[in-house]
Amino acid sequence: MHNFNWDDLKYLLAVARAGSLTGAAKALSVNHTTVGRRLSALQERAGTRLFDRTSDGLVATQAGEEVRRIAERMEADAQALDAQILGLDERLAGHLVVTTMDIVVHRHREAFRAFGEHYPAIELELVVDNTLRNLTRREADVALRTTNTPTPTLFGRKLGRLEFALYAGRSLFEANERSGDPGAYPWLGWPEHLGAALTEKWMAEHVPNARVACRVDSTLVMLDLLRAGVGIGFAHCIDADPDSDLVRLRDVEPGFGMDFWVLTHPELRNTSRIRAFMKHFADATRGWEDRFAGASTV
Numbered sequence: 668m669h670n671f672n673w674d675d676l677k678y679l680l681a682v683a684r685a686g687s688l689t690g691a692a693k694a695l696s697v698n699h700t701t702v703g704r705r706l707s708a709l710q711e712r713a714g715t716r717l718f719d720r721t722s723d724g725l726v727a728t729q730a731g732e733e734v735r736r737i738a739e740r741m742e743a744d745a746q747a748l749d750a751q752i753l754g755l756d757e758r759l760a761g762h763l764v765v766t767t768m769d770i771v772v773h774r775h776r777e778a779f780r781a782f783g784e785h786y787p788a789i790e791l792e793l794v795v796d797n798t799l800r801n802l803t804r805r806e807a808d809v810a811l812r813t814t815n816t817p818t819p820t821l822f823g824r825k826l827g828r829l830e831f832a833l834y835a836g837r838s839l840f841e842a843n844e845r846s847g848d849p850g851a852y853p854w855l856g857w858p859e860h861l862g863a864a865l866t867e868k869w870m871a872e873h874v875p876n877a878r879v880a881c882r883v884d885s886t887l888v889m890l891d892l893l894r895a896g897v898g899i900g901f902a903h904c905i906d907a908d909p910d911s912d913l914v915r916l917r918d919v920e921p922g923f924g925m926d927f928w929v930l931t932h933p934e935l936r937n938t939s940r941i942r943a944f945m946k947h948f949a950d951a952t953r954g955w956e957d958r959f960a961g962a963s964t965v
Contacts, residue, residue, distance in 0.1 A: 673745055676738035678705040679717065683735045686724035696825045760788035763940050766807035769795050770886035774906060775811075778951035782944065789940050808935060809944055813925040823930035824945060826952045827959040831923040833916045834907045839896035840914045847916050849873060853880035855892055855900035860884075865923055866901055904961025919961045927952075927959065 681691035682702065692699045710717050717731035727735055772779065772795060783791060794807055810821075813829055835843075835852060843851050854870065856879045857863035870877055880898040883889050886906075893900060894912045901920065907913045929948050935941050 673738075673741050675705070675709055675712075676734070676741055678702055679709055679731070679734060680738045680742060682706055682718065682725055683727050683731065683738075686726070688725070696823070759786050759940050759943055761940050762790045762792065763809065763944060764792045764794060764807045765809045765811060765944070766794040766796075767811035768813075768886060770890075770903070770906060771811050773887055775948070775951065778948060781951070782947050785947070786940070786943060789943070808931060808938075808941055810928070810930045811948065812930065813927050815924075815926055817926075817928050817930055820933070821930045822933045822936045823928050824949050826927045826929055826949060827955055829925050829927050829959050830904050830919045830961040831901045831925075832904050832907070832919050832961055833899060834893055834902050834913045835899040835916055836894050836896040837912050837914055839899070840916075842896070849899065849916065850877065853878050853898040855880065855889055855898040856882045858882050858884050869901075869920070905955075905958045908958075908961060 678691065678695070681694045682688065685691045685694055688699050688702045688706070692702045695702065706718070713730065713734070715730045716728055717734060718725040718727055772793060779791070779793075783789075810823075817823065833849060839852065840846075846852075850873075854874070854877045856870075857866060861884060881892060883892065886903070889900060890902060890906060890910070890913075892898065893902065893907070894910070899916065901923065902913075904915075904919060908915065929945050931941050931945065
């Protein structure tokens with residue numbers, strides 16, 4: 668085995684499954700260069716080529732397939748051990764500070780309930796605001812955030828990709844004779860300090876004369892004002908689509924998508940209660956891809 672360890676082999680496994688460095692990088696939530704470097708180091712250590720480049724992508728050689736089988740057994744063992752440690756250890760205890768946004772707590776309240784039920788000795792403190800607390804300075808232990816540029820020095824998992832669309836309250840939609848024209852409505856916006864550049868740019872290009880009825884710094888308040896018919900605005904599809912009081916005016920807006928992450932400081936990654944929380948949320952959001960993506964149509 669040439670002293671391979673699981674940290675090495677998970678890169679080989681990701682490449683074998685994805686058939687490309689890009690696909691493996693996405694699966695591992697790392698960059699393309701990192702996967703290429705780790706794969707090259709693996710092949711050098713093995714003393715043989717583990718993948719061939721073909722028209723169908725990267726295909727494992729015979730040696731690569733043998734290593735892949737070993738890696739899959741190690742993966743199964745690691746998952747079983749992880750489940751045993753995190754799922755059965757009732758001694759997990761202590762204070763855990765999680766920073767996030769109000770909409771995340773609202774959307775995933777069942778996941779928070781289940782976590783508290785499963786780990787009753789962990790005292791969870793939620794710091795709920797739109798400011799990303801500094802994990803490096805230990806202002807929080809874990810962050811649940813939407814960002815396309817997570818701090819490179821943090822450790823975490825991408826839980827999904829949230830897409831946005833334009834919504835109106837049903838009452839406002841019907842009062843405007845069910846118009847799909849964004850220029851026919853008053854608007855809801857975000858305060859300047861939150862830097863909602865995508866929204867402001869879109870409005871400048873598509874509805875330059877729009878009247879902004881209200882700016883708010885809370886996603887939950889934004890949804891309430893949408894329902895009340897104060898104005899129209901962009902919202903996460905996963906939060907707005909199930910709401911019968913809201914109407915989607917357009918398809919998912921290209922270029923607005925944001926990745927949803929659970930993050931911590933690297934030095935805390937092996938702390939039992941933090942590992943438990945991060946795994947719990949990864950499990951709780953597994954299979955939510957279509958909901959995050961706003962797969963339903965207008």
